Amino acid sequence: MVGWRRAKWSNWQRRSTQDQVETSTRWVLFSTPWIFYFSGSPQIVPNVDDAPLPMGLVGLIYLLGLVQCLLSMRGLRKGMDFYLGTGPVPVRWLVAMVVVQAPIVALLLTLVAADWVKPGPAVALALFGSLPGPLGVYGLCVTPRRALKLVAALTTALTGAFAVAGMGWASLVVLVIFVAVTGCIGVFAPRSSTWYLSVMRELDQARTVQPRLAVAEERLRFSRDLHDVMGRNLSVIALKSELATQLARRGAESAVEQMEEVQRLARESQTEVRAVVRGYREVGLQTELAGARGVLRAAGVDCRVEGGTLEMPPEAQSALGWVVREGATNVLRHAEASWCAVHVSAVDLAGGGPAAVLVMENDGVSARPTKGGSGLVGLRERLAALGGTLTAERTTDPDGAALFRLRAEVPVGAEFPGGADVPVGEDAGVPPVEGGAVEAGAVERDGGAGLGYERPSGDGVGGSTATG
Known part of the structure; x- marks a missing residue:
C-alpha cells in the first residue's frame, strides 16, 4: 500500500x-x-x-x-x-x-x-x-x-x-x-x-508558439541581411557580365577589364556573405541576456540580471552568451521556475589572472534529476577551448527549496579589470523594465557562491524585475 x-x-x-x-x-x-x-x-x-x-x-x-x-x-x-x-x-x-x-x-x-x-x-x-x-x-x-x-x-x-x-x-x-x-x-x-x-x-x-515565432523572426532577419548584401552585387555582376560578353564579341580589349571587375565583385560578395554568416552564428552576451530576460518574463518567470556590460574579449562574450542561451532553455524545458537570477562578475583566479564569471540560478527544480543532454557537454567543450570551466549543481536555499545553479568561468587576459564593480540598469546597456531598478540582494563577488536572490513581492511577472 x-x-x-x-x-x-x-x-x-x-x-x-x-x-x-x-x-x-x-x-x-x-x-x-x-x-x-x-x-x-x-x-x-x-x-x-x-x-x-x-x-x-x-x-x-x-x-x-x-x-x-x-x-x-x-x-x-x-x-x-x-x-x-x-x-x-x-x-x-x-x-x-x-x-x-x-x-x-x-x-x-x-x-x-x-x-x-x-x-x-x-x-x-x-x-x-x-x-x-x-x-x-x-x-x-x-x-x-x-x-x-x-x-x-x-x-x-x-x-x-x-x-x-x-x-x-x-x-x-x-x-x-x-x-x-x-x-x-x-x-x-x-x-x-x-x-x-x-x-x-x-x-x-x-x-509553445513563442519559440517558433522567435525562430521565424531570426530567419527573416537573416534572409533580409543576405538580400541586402547579395542583391546589389549580383545585379552589378549580371550587368557587367553581359557588358563583357558584348565587348568580347566586338573584340574590344576592355572586356578583360569588365571580367576582372566581375571577379572582384564576386570575391567581395563571398567575403560579405561569410561576414553575415559569422555574425549570425556568433552570440553576444548582452543580446542573450536581454533575450533570456524577455523570454523568461513572457513565460511567467521573474528574471533578474546584474552586470551584463563587463569589458571582455569577443570570444569570452560569445562563450558566456551561449551559456545564457542554454541556461534559459533549460529553465523553460526542465523546470517549473518562478524566478531566475543571472550575475556576471569579474574575479581574480588563483593563478593571478582575471576571469569573467557568470552564475545562473533558478528555483522550480524537479525532484528527480533529468537525463543529461548534450547542451551542457557542448558548453564545457566551448569553454574548455578558451581555458574556462562550467559547473552545474543542485543546491538548496536557506528555506530548503531546491535550486539549480549554472556557473561558467572564462579567463579574459590581463587587460580585464578583475574584481571591478559593474554598472547595472540604464548604465549597463539594457533598458530597464517597468518597475524601476532592483536591489539584487547580497551578491557575492567571489565567483558566485550564492546569488542572494530576493524573491519578488508581486506576481513575479510584471513586478520587480531586475534590469541588466
Missing part, C-alpha cells in the same frame, strides 16, 4: 503544473454533486412521517439522487469537453439527468400534497441535493443568459407546482431562495472553472 502511494505521488510530481491544476480542478468539480447531495438530501428524513409509505418514498428519492450524482459526474466531463472544444454537446446525458430529476420532483410533490412532510426547508434541501448536476451540465452547453433564463423559469415552475400541492407560504419563500441560489451555483461554478482551464490552455499554447 505504501509503495502504491509513493508511485502515485511520484507520477503526480512528474506532471506539469498545468496538468496538475487541470486534473485537480476537474476532480473538485466532479465532487460538487456529491457535496450538494450529502449536505441537502439527508435533511428530509427527520421532517417526514414515520409511516412506511412516506419513508419508502424518501428512500426512493435517495436512490434517484445517487443515480443523479453518477450521471452528473459523467455529464460534467462531457460538458467540459464541449466547452473546451474537444467534444460534442452531451445531449443524451442531459436527457438522462432530466429523466432522473423529474421523478424526484414528483415524489417531493406527493409528500407535500399528502401532508407527510413538515413545513420548513426540508423539500428545498432535497432539491438542493439533486439540481446542481443537471444545471451545471446545461450551463456548460449554452450562454450564461440562456442558463439564467432556465433558472428563472425553473424557479417559477417549481414554486407554482408546490403551491398547488399545498405548501405554505413560508416554505415557498424558502423554496424560491434555495432553488434560485442552487441554480446560480450549479450554472456558474462549472462554467467559471472550465473557463479558467481554457485560459490556461491558451497560455500554454502561446508559450
Whole structure:
C-alpha cells in the first residue's frame, strides 16, 4: 500500500503544473454533486412521517439522487469537453439527468400534497441535493443568459407546482431562495472553472508558439541581411557580365577589364556573405541576456540580471552568451521556475589572472534529476577551448527549496579589470523594465557562491524585475 502511494505521488510530481491544476480542478468539480447531495438530501428524513409509505418514498428519492450524482459526474466531463472544444454537446446525458430529476420532483410533490412532510426547508434541501448536476451540465452547453433564463423559469415552475400541492407560504419563500441560489451555483461554478482551464490552455499554447515565432523572426532577419548584401552585387555582376560578353564579341580589349571587375565583385560578395554568416552564428552576451530576460518574463518567470556590460574579449562574450542561451532553455524545458537570477562578475583566479564569471540560478527544480543532454557537454567543450570551466549543481536555499545553479568561468587576459564593480540598469546597456531598478540582494563577488536572490513581492511577472 505504501509503495502504491509513493508511485502515485511520484507520477503526480512528474506532471506539469498545468496538468496538475487541470486534473485537480476537474476532480473538485466532479465532487460538487456529491457535496450538494450529502449536505441537502439527508435533511428530509427527520421532517417526514414515520409511516412506511412516506419513508419508502424518501428512500426512493435517495436512490434517484445517487443515480443523479453518477450521471452528473459523467455529464460534467462531457460538458467540459464541449466547452473546451474537444467534444460534442452531451445531449443524451442531459436527457438522462432530466429523466432522473423529474421523478424526484414528483415524489417531493406527493409528500407535500399528502401532508407527510413538515413545513420548513426540508423539500428545498432535497432539491438542493439533486439540481446542481443537471444545471451545471446545461450551463456548460449554452450562454450564461440562456442558463439564467432556465433558472428563472425553473424557479417559477417549481414554486407554482408546490403551491398547488399545498405548501405554505413560508416554505415557498424558502423554496424560491434555495432553488434560485442552487441554480446560480450549479450554472456558474462549472462554467467559471472550465473557463479558467481554457485560459490556461491558451497560455500554454502561446508559450509553445513563442519559440517558433522567435525562430521565424531570426530567419527573416537573416534572409533580409543576405538580400541586402547579395542583391546589389549580383545585379552589378549580371550587368557587367553581359557588358563583357558584348565587348568580347566586338573584340574590344576592355572586356578583360569588365571580367576582372566581375571577379572582384564576386570575391567581395563571398567575403560579405561569410561576414553575415559569422555574425549570425556568433552570440553576444548582452543580446542573450536581454533575450533570456524577455523570454523568461513572457513565460511567467521573474528574471533578474546584474552586470551584463563587463569589458571582455569577443570570444569570452560569445562563450558566456551561449551559456545564457542554454541556461534559459533549460529553465523553460526542465523546470517549473518562478524566478531566475543571472550575475556576471569579474574575479581574480588563483593563478593571478582575471576571469569573467557568470552564475545562473533558478528555483522550480524537479525532484528527480533529468537525463543529461548534450547542451551542457557542448558548453564545457566551448569553454574548455578558451581555458574556462562550467559547473552545474543542485543546491538548496536557506528555506530548503531546491535550486539549480549554472556557473561558467572564462579567463579574459590581463587587460580585464578583475574584481571591478559593474554598472547595472540604464548604465549597463539594457533598458530597464517597468518597475524601476532592483536591489539584487547580497551578491557575492567571489565567483558566485550564492546569488542572494530576493524573491519578488508581486506576481513575479510584471513586478520587480531586475534590469541588466
